[in-house]
Amino acid sequence: MITIDSAETDEAPLRRPTPPSSIRGRLTSTILGFGTLAIATCVLAPLVGTTSISLTRALDPSIPFDQNVDAQIFFVARLPRVLAGALVGSALATAGVVFQAMLRNPLATPFTLGVSAGASLGAMLVIIFGGALALGPLSTVPAASLAGAAAATAVVYWLATRHGHAISTSVLLLAGVTLNSFLSAIIMFVQYLADFAQIYRAARWIMGDLDIGGYDALIASLPLVVAAFALFALLPSSLNLLSVGKDAAAARGVDVPRAQRLAFFSASLATSAAVSLAGPIGFIGIVVPHLVRLLVGVDHRIVLPASALFGAAFLVACDVLARTILAPVEVPVGIVTAMIGGPFFLWLLVRKS
Amino acid sequence: MFLVADRISYTYNRRTSVDAVSALRDVSVRIGRGSFTGLIGPNGCGKTTLLKMLAGVLSPDSGSVSLEGRALRTMSRRHVARRIAVVPQETHPAFEYTVLEMALMGRHPHLGPFQLEGPSDLAIAHESLTATGTSHLAERSYMSLSGGEKQRVVIASALTQSPEVLLLDEPTASLDLGYQLEIGLLLQRLNRERSATLVMATHDLNLAASLCDTLVLMRNGRVLASGSTSEVLTSATVRQLYDVEADVRVHELAGHLTVVPLGRLS
Numbered sequence: 001m002i003t004i005d006s007a008e009t010d011e012a013p014l015r016r017p018t019p020p021s022s023i024r025g026r027l028t029s030t031i032l033g034f035g036t037l038a039i040a041t042c043v044l045a046p047l048v049g050t051t052s053i054s055l056t057r058a059l060d061p062s063i064p065f066d067q068n069v070d071a072q073i074f075f076v077a078r079l080p081r082v083l084a085g086a087l088v089g090s091a092l093a094t095a096g097v098v099f100q101a102m103l104r105n106p107l108a109t110p111f112t113l114g115v116s117a118g119a120s121l122g123a124m125l126v127i128i129f130g131g132a133l134a135l136g137p138l139s140t141v142p143a144a145s146l147a148g149a150a151a152a153t154a155v156v157y158w159l160a161t162r163h164g165h166a167i168s169t170s171v172l173l174l175a176g177v178t179l180n181s182f183l184s185a186i187i188m189f190v191q192y193l194a195d196f197a198q199i200y201r202a203a204r205w206i207m208g209d210l211d212i213g214g215y216d217a218l219i220a221s222l223p224l225v226v227a228a229f230a231l232f233a234l235l236p237s238s239l240n241l242l243s244v245g246k247d248a249a250a251a252r253g254v255d256v257p258r259a260q261r262l263a264f265f266s267a268s269l270a271t272s273a274a275v276s277l278a279g280p281i282g283f284i285g286i287v288v289p290h291l292v293r294l295l296v297g298v299d300h301r302i303v304l305p306a307s308a309l310f311g312a313a314f315l316v317a318c319d320v321l322a323r324t325i326l327a328p329v330e331v332p333v334g335i336v337t338a339m340i341g342g343p344f345f346l347w348l349l350v351r352k353s
Numbered sequence: 354m355f356l357v358a359d360r361i362s363y364t365y366n367r368r369t370s371v372d373a374v375s376a377l378r379d380v381s382v383r384i385g386r387g388s389f390t391g392l393i394g395p396n397g398c399g400k401t402t403l404l405k406m407l408a409g410v411l412s413p414d415s416g417s418v419s420l421e422g423r424a425l426r427t428m429s430r431r432h433v434a435r436r437i438a439v440v441p442q443e444t445h446p447a448f449e450y451t452v453l454e455m456a457l458m459g460r461h462p463h464l465g466p467f468q469l470e471g472p473s474d475l476a477i478a479h480e481s482l483t484a485t486g487t488s489h490l491a492e493r494s495y496m497s498l499s500g501g502e503k504q505r506v507v508i509a510s511a512l513t514q515s516p517e518v519l520l521l522d523e524p525t526a527s528l529d530l531g532y533q534l535e536i537g538l539l540l541q542r543l544n545r546e547r548s549a550t551l552v553m554a555t556h557d558l559n560l561a562a563s564l565c566d567t568l569v570l571m572r573n574g575r576v577l578a579s580g581s582t583s584e585v586l587t588s589a590t591v592r593q594l595y596d597v598e599a600d601v602r603v604h605e606l607a608g609h610l611t612v613v614p615l616g617r618l619s
Contacts, residue, residue, distance in 0.1 A: 022475070024469050027469070100447070101447070106448065163366070237458075241458055241461060244444060244450070244458065245446070247439070250410040251438065252459065252514065253429075253433070253434030254461065255429075298449055298450055299450075
């Protein structure tokens with residue numbers, strides 16, 4: 001075993017730079033900080049709206065629920081939407097982190113590999129040709145967009161693994177980008193065949209909207225997001241090494257093909273669940289990870305949980321803006337995130353070069 | 354023997370057959386514990402591929418690589434990485450990791466899937482940084498370092514793995530003369546004082562002659578000759594390897610073989 005004591009013997013006793021707080025300490029403080037932010041945002045967001053309500057009255061157990069208007073507005077009208085925002089924001093932000101590390105590309109987003117285009121095509125087909133199909137508790141649009149996302153994921157994966165059992169990240173990127181434009185063309189063609197009312201619905205879906213109208217859709221998406229997050233928990237230290245390089249990761253003991261598969265499918269699952277619930281809400285998957293890295297550094301063991309919590313807070317806050325900025329008109333939240341995310345993305349590019 | 358490659362062959366893109374490249378053909382290498390072996394040969398002769406095989410990062414199409422008699426392919430990646438570390442030619446992380454974070458990644462094979470590094474891991478990382486003279490850079494961003502500093506940090510990260518074998522792929526290729534000497538001295542110290550087993554692929558014949566006790570000469574994916582440096586490194590083998598006429602002799606002051614190229618054979 002190669003063990004080494006100080007080679008700079010003249011420097012003894014060993015003068016170490018002030019030790020940075022341990023990873024455990026950083027992780028705890030990060031989770032506490034971002035966790036508090038996420039919970040506070042989710043509690044405060046339902047209080048904001050055209051009708052102002054009081055939190056103490058909404059949570060007052062002495063008033064029966066059917067007589068407590070504040071509680072009804074809080075729990076029935078607004079909370080599902082806030083929780084959807086938290087779930088979607090969390091899923092897209094973490095999927096962004098995973099894709100960026102796995103593709104070794106800080107500018108990758110959850111939508112780079114065509115998952116969202118597949119989901120959108122699925123949703124478009126049902127909105128325009130589906131009529132009034134019903135599928136148990138699930139509305140058919142989310143189910144169809146999930147199917148579309150799964151199909152796109154399968155195609156990209158097949159292309160990237162054709163020449164061996166390990167994923168080729170360069171093929172993955174190229175195939176994803178190409179599939180994105182190809183599917184967008186089909187989406188335009190499908191929309192061309194539709195009438196005005198259908199096009200309006202389709203366009204609203206593509207803008208991204210958290211107005212899910214109740215808890216059912218949320219509950220349907222929850223298991224998918226939970227499953228994706230459970231897989232994410234296996235990833236962080238492998239993501240650190242994958243982002244340094246495939247060979248470096250393998251030489252440090254990472255089973256690279258397995259880690260890549262795990263990263264690709266878990267991030268695709270999280271993206272599919274988020275998009276099928278709320279449409280392709282852009283820029284969360286890139287703005288949040290980069291903001292988080294500016295705040296807590298680049299170690300994925302911290303960035304991943306921090307992005308999950310901050311992504312939730314960020315999208316919920318954006319949705320509050322979307323609901324209030326032109327009140328009583330509600331702007332689709334996808335427009336707000338793009339208005340914030342677009343300039344941020346450009347600033348990031350300029351700063352890099 | 355400690356680390357043995359037994360009649361290994363490897364072809365890149367074997368499945369596509371269109372641009373298949375045979376990188377190694379029936380190569381056997383035996384590396385003794387505590388030795389310092391140099392892999393020498395022209396570009397594309399299979400040095401890097403052989404290193405990847407010895408690290409278990411790639412598996413040979415035929416033949417086997419074994420460490421103390423145990424085939425690498427029967428061991429998990431994590432298990433192999435606890436004993437064999439690799440220093441690649443260049444390392445370009447996608448994010449701005451600090452030097453300490455880069456070094457600590459070497460602890461990966463020693464930690465469980467949900468285990469965070471503890472004080473002893475941190476101590477090992479600091480020891481490695483000190484041994485490579487980079488402890489003062491610990492909080493700096495890896496990407497902001499000079500080429501020589503980067504290479505020393507990557508070596509520190511490999512040392513943090515606490516390996517028995519260190520495989521180096523042209524560790525001095527992009528470094529100036531001063532850094533080349535510095536890295537050379539560091540490797541020599543690791544080999545002599547800590548009895549580390551080192552294998553280094555290099556184009557620098559003089560560096561190899563000054564550091565390595567054993568050389569493996571490769572050409573076109575085959576081993577041309579292997580043995581002790583003084584026996585194997587001759588003007589005849591240099592001619593065979595590179596088609597270059599060279600003067601090979603022991604330098605009086607340096608005390609080791611030196612190679613002075615005189616001209617290329619047409």
